Amino acid sequence: MIRPTVARVDLNALKTNYRHLSAHVAVEESRPTTIIAVVKANAYGHGAAQVARALEDAGATTLACADIEEGAALRSAGVRAEILVFGALSVSDLDGLFDARLTPTISTPGAARAVQVAAAKYRQQLRYHLKIDTGMNRLGFRFDNLRRTLPELLASPNLDLDAVYTHFATADNPESPHFNEQRLRFERALEEVRESNRRVRGDRRENSGTGSASSAISAVASPYVHAANSAALLRDSRVWYDCVRPGLLLYGLVPPPLASTIPLTPVMTLHSRVVAVKGVRAGEGVGYGLKFNTEQPTTIAIIPAGYADGLDLRLGGRGVVLIRGRRVPIVGAVSMDMLTADVTGLDVSPGDEVVIIGSQGQERIDAREMAATIGTIPYEVLCRIGSRIERVYD
Numbered sequence: 093m094i095r096p097t098v099a100r101v102d103l104n105a106l107k108t109n110y111r112h113l114s115a116h117v118a119v120e121e122s123r124p125t126t127i128i129a130v131v132k133a134n135a136y137g138h139g140a141a142q143v144a145r146a147l148e149d150a151g152a153t154t155l156a157c158a159d160i161e162e163g164a165a166l167r168s169a170g171v172r173a174e175i176l177v178f179g180a181l182s183v184s185d186l187d188g189l190f191d192a193r194l195t196p197t198i199s200t201p202g203a204a205r206a207v208q209v210a211a212a213k214y215r216q217q218l219r220y221h222l223k224i225d226t227g228m229n230r231l232g233f234r235f236d237n238l239r240r241t242l243p244e245l246l247a248s249p250n251l252d253l254d255a256v257y258t259h260f261a262t263a264d265n266p267e268s269p270h271f272n273e274q275r276l277r278f279e280r281a282l283e284e285v286r287e288s289n290r291r292v293r294g295d296r297r298e299n300s301g302t303g304s305a306s307s308a309i310s311a312v313a314s315p316y317v318h319a320a321n322s323a324a325l326l327r328d329s330r331v332w333y334d335c336v337r338p339g340l341l342l343y344g345l346v347p348p349p350l351a352s353t354i355p356l357t358p359v360m361t362l363h364s365r366v367v368a369v370k371g372v373r374a375g376e377g378v379g380y381g382l383k384f385n386t387e388q389p390t391t392i393a394i395i396p397a398g399y400a401d402g403l404d405l406r407l408g409g410r411g412v413v414l415i416r417g418r419r420v421p422i423v424g425a426v427s428m429d430m431l432t433a434d435v436t437g438l439d440v441s442p443g444d445e446v447v448i449i450g451s452q453g454q455e456r457i458d459a460r461e462m463a464a465t466i467g468t469i470p471y472e473v474l475c476r477i478g479s480r481i482e483r484v485y486d
C-alpha cells in the first residue's frame with residue numbers, strides 16, 4: 093500500500109551532487125579539501141539511512157549528524173564511514189558514542205569532563221573534534237578564552253584531539269562583515285590550539301613512560317580543520333581548509349540568496365494525485381473559513397496532502413502546484429490532510445499527477461521557491477516534509 097502523495101528521492105542525483113562538490117573543493121593537489129557530508133535531521137528529510145549509504149557509495153568517508161541518537165541510527169543502518177556528532181553532549185547518554193563508534197564534538201568544558209569520564213570507564217582513547225565559538229554564540233569554546241579552557245581539555249588522558257572547527261553565523265549574507273571577522277578569529281584560535289596542543293602532548297609523552305599504547309602516542313600532532321557550511325563553501329575558498337561541511341548543497345539546493353555555477357540537481361521531489369474535482373458556482377467559498385471566494389464558476393482540484401504532511405498553512409492563497417504542466421494556485425486554507433487548487437479552464441480529472449515540488453512539462457517549483465513564497469528557508473521546507481509521506485528511492 094502506498095499513499096498518493098510521495099516524496100521521490102533520486103539517489104543518483106545525490107551522488108552526482110556529491111561528486112561535483114568534491115571536485116569543486118579538491119583543487120589543492122598536495123592537500124585536497126574533502127567533504128564531511130551532513131545528514132542530520134533525517135538527511136534534511138530525505139531519509140538518513142538511504143542517503144548515508146548512497147553517499148558512502150559515492151566515496152564519502154565522513155558523515156555528520158546532530159546527536160548521538162542520529163549517529164546510532166546510522167550505524168545500525170550499516171554505515172561504516174566515520175560519523176561526527178555536532179551537538180552538545182552534556183545531557184546525552186554517552187554510551188552511544190562507544191557502542192556506535194561515533195566521533196563527538198566537544199564544545200563545552202562540561203562535556204569534555206563527561207566524555208573523559210565515559211572514555212576512561214570504557215578504557216578507550218576517543219578521538220574528538222573541538223568546536224570553537226568565533227562569534228555565533230551558540231556552541232563551542234569561546235575564541236577569546238582558550239588560554240583558560242584548553243589546557244584541561246587537551247590534558248584529558250583518554251581524549252585525542254582529531255580536528256578543530258567553527259561555524260559561521262552569516263555566511264549566507266554577502267553584506268555581513270561578521271563572516272570575515274569569524275574567519276580571522278578562527279585562524280588566531282587555531283594558532284592557540286596548535287601551540288597548546290604541542291605543549292600538552294609533550295607533557296603527556298613525558299608522563300606516559302615507554303612501551304604502553306598510551307594516549308601520548310595516539311594523540312594527533314596536527315589536528316585537521318574545517319569550517320564551511322554550504323554558504324561558506326560557495327562564498328570563500330579561504331575557509332575550505334581540510335574539509336568542508338555541506339548539507340543543503342548535497343541535496344541540490346543553493347542557500348538563498350546565493351547563486352552557484354556548480355551543476356547541482358535537487359534530490360527530492362514531491363508528487364501527488366488529484367483525488368476529486370469539484371465545480372463551484374460563482375459567489376461561493378471553499379474550505380475552512382471559506383477563505384477563497386469564487387467570482388466565477390470555478391473548478392477545484394482536491395489534493396491529498398496538507399499541513400500534517402508538512403505543507404505550510406501559509407501556502408493557502410499564495411503557493412502553486414503543477415497540474416497538466418501548468419502552475420495552478422493553491423486556494424482556500426490548507427487543511428490537515430488536503431489542499432485545494434483552482435484548475436478552472438484545465439481539463440483535470442481524478443488521478444492526474446500533481447507536482448508540489450519538482451518539475452512537470454516546462455514548469456518547475458523548487459523548495460527554494462516554496463520557501464520564498466511562505467517566508468521561510470528551503471531547509472525548513474525540506475525538513476518538514478512529514479513522516480506520513482513515503483520516501484521512494486530511485
Ligand SMILES: *Cc1c(COP(=O)(O)O)cnc(C)c1O
Pocket residue numbers: 130132178259320321322323337338339340341347
Ligand atoms: C547543519 C550544519 C552544516 C551544514 O549546513 P548547510 O547550510 O546545510 O550546508 C554544517 N555545519 C554544522 C555545524 C551544521 O550544524
